[in-house]
Amino acid sequence: MLDLRIQQHFIDSADLHYQVAEGLAKPVDAAVQAVLACVTGGGKVLTAGLGTSAGLAQYLAGLLVGGFERERPGLSAMALSADAQMASLWPEEQGLASQVRALGHTADVLFLISAQGAESALVQAVQAAHEREMSVVALTGQQGGVLARQLRETDVHVCVPHERVARIREVQQLVLHCLCDGIDTQLLGEQESF
Template structure:
């Protein structure tokens, strides 16, 4: 079976979604990168959280900041609240699903840190609780939300940044999330270290 036409159509759809999103997303991405840069400049740490596939995008952020994208530079302090399977199941069994991110965040984070909250669809309760916990700890929040992310957007406060992705399907939202997170990491690198090793 020849799948070329289906593959080509999917690629074309992705290209169109990206092109149509640039004007909407450029300013909030720039704002979010500035917030994240300032937190790092003031010895703060970045935490991230999201459910399901959003947890994978959360790990992409952390991996890119602790490791690097394109240039050699010092590691940056970033933590994925989705990565501790044992801790998540402990909270899940004792406290319930809404606390899987907020409980470790309350234990590990401090004033001046920042939470990246990701929501591409599904039940946002755990991510909303994490945002509320972040605010209780005196943290800023960068949210990457979607069309049905009103519950998450509604708990954001002045000073937070909201990158609202508009795409019909969750798979399309995840593609855009991936690009947004890579843009954030690249801008943070440029803000902190310039392009001193750019080829």
């Protein structure tokens, strides 16, 4: 009964992946270089997002620490907490920024994930990272919102140019896989078979 609708989801997702592949290659490469410079220079990657994006941020931290598709030493990364216990310590908008101020250092990278880029807590986290002279990588959707406007020239913005959140998330997960593969390739060399 829903066969055609389900098939259309696959077709729409595949179509978007194909459409954005060329446009996202350079910003994803820039994100690889930023994260690689951080972890090889003694820094750590602080990942963050709100709601579903927090899950993707935790996923990225896990891939950096635990490895992607090949064995390698763990990279220094941690997901900042957006849970209720942390939120009770600070006003909601300041929770992530407070963690960036407490844990972030100049050599570190703040890696933010958002579908719209409209969350004030993420904007404040960017400001806190800039206060600490950290680099920021923002993985957003749509046009990147207020979050994208907070980025500096030295930061990296990877934007999935689509309006539908489900499609944005699908591409964002692939971007995280491309990021981790790029890091592993830089650290470990090319794999024999792709």
